[in-house]
Amino acid sequence: MNVLICKTAEEATEQAYDIFKRRFGNGLKTLGLATGSTPLKLYEKIRTSGWDVSHVTTVNLDEYIGLSPDSPQSYNYYMQEELFKYMNFKNTYLPNGMAEDPQEECERYEQILKENPVDLQILGIGPNGHIGFNEPGTSFHSLTHVAELTPSTREANKRFFEKDEEVPTKAITMGISSIMAAKEIIMLAFGEGKADAVRKMVEGPVSVDCPASVLQKHEHAWVILDEGAAEKLKR
Numbered sequence: 293m294n295v296l297i298c299k300t301a302e303e304a305t306e307q308a309y310d311i312f313k314r315r316f317g318n319g320l321k322t323l324g325l326a327t328g329s330t331p332l333k334l335y336e337k338i339r340t341s342g343w344d345v346s347h348v349t350t351v352n353l354d355e356y357i358g359l360s361p362d363s364p365q366s367y368n369y370y371m372q373e374e375l376f377k378y379m380n381f382k383n384t385y386l387p388n389g390m391a392e393d394p395q396e397e398c399e400r401y402e403q404i405l406k407e408n409p410v411d412l413q414i415l416g417i418g419p420n421g422h423i424g425f426n427e428p429g430t431s432f433h434s435l436t437h438v439a440e441l442t443p444s445t446r447e448a449n450k451r452f453f454e455k456d457e458e459v460p461t462k463a464i465t466m467g468i469s470s471i472m473a474a475k476e477i478i479m480l481a482f483g484e485g486k487a488d489a490v491r492k493m494v495e496g497p498v499s500v501d502c503p504a505s506v507l508q509k510h511e512h513a514w515v516i517l518d519e520g521a522a523e524k525l526k527r
């Protein structure tokens with residue numbers, strides 16, 4: 293794990309974009325994508341780049357169960373709006389949150405990941421240390437699975453919904469083992485609200501109590517932070 297501390301979220305995004313550009317230039321085939329507010333600026337840079345991405349496949353980390361792709365809170369919708377409608381990717385994959393059999397959907401998605409090994413995975417972190425929707429306590433050996441969202445994650449994500457009770461209670465997420473299979477990972481975290489989770493991820497024991505701490509074991513993981521997110525790190 294390499295940690296990079298930048299003054300602002302803009303500078304951190306610029307660093308991430310630089311890595312992305314280099315990998316893109318070196319024949320990146322499969323890009324792993326995250327949602328949430330953190331990568332928004334990065335996606336803006338990518339979508340305005342004017343690149344031909346017709347040889348690039350994308351795979352997303354997760355999707356809420358019960359939200360269809362045309363629901364504005366779904367991650368399918370987010371990806372359409374932020375990236376896909378502007379770019380000519382070869383294939384774009386997200387879990388189907390409306391699948392009749394979510395278990396079967398997890399198996400189908402894991403197969404997609406096998407066929408499209410991720411070259412570069414973009415990640416964010418939840419305030420409780422989750423990655424994707426792998427909540428504290430999730431096994432490091434987990435593959436794509438149905439996750440129960442913790443009250444704290446539902447609380448953190450309710451800002452995207454009109455009413456609290458609209459926040460889904462379950463999601464399909466790539467597992468921790470599926471995420472760690474990526475050749476390279478860029479983890480972005482911005483703002484003081486992430487400082488505790490960042491400290492546990494970077495300095496804490498590698499433990500299921502903080503799923504993101506598993507990144508300490510990834511040889512090519514870049515943790516790119518702004519000052520706020522880095523404020524509790526020993527320096």
Ligand SMILES: N[C@@H]1[C@@H](O)[C@H](O)[C@@H](COP(=O)(O)O)O[C@@H]1O
Nearest residue numbers: 326328329330416417418424425
């Ligand atoms: N499942 C997503 C994560 O993939 C994301 O990293 C996290 C942080 O979101 P934000 O960037 O909005 O803080 O939120 C959600 O829970």
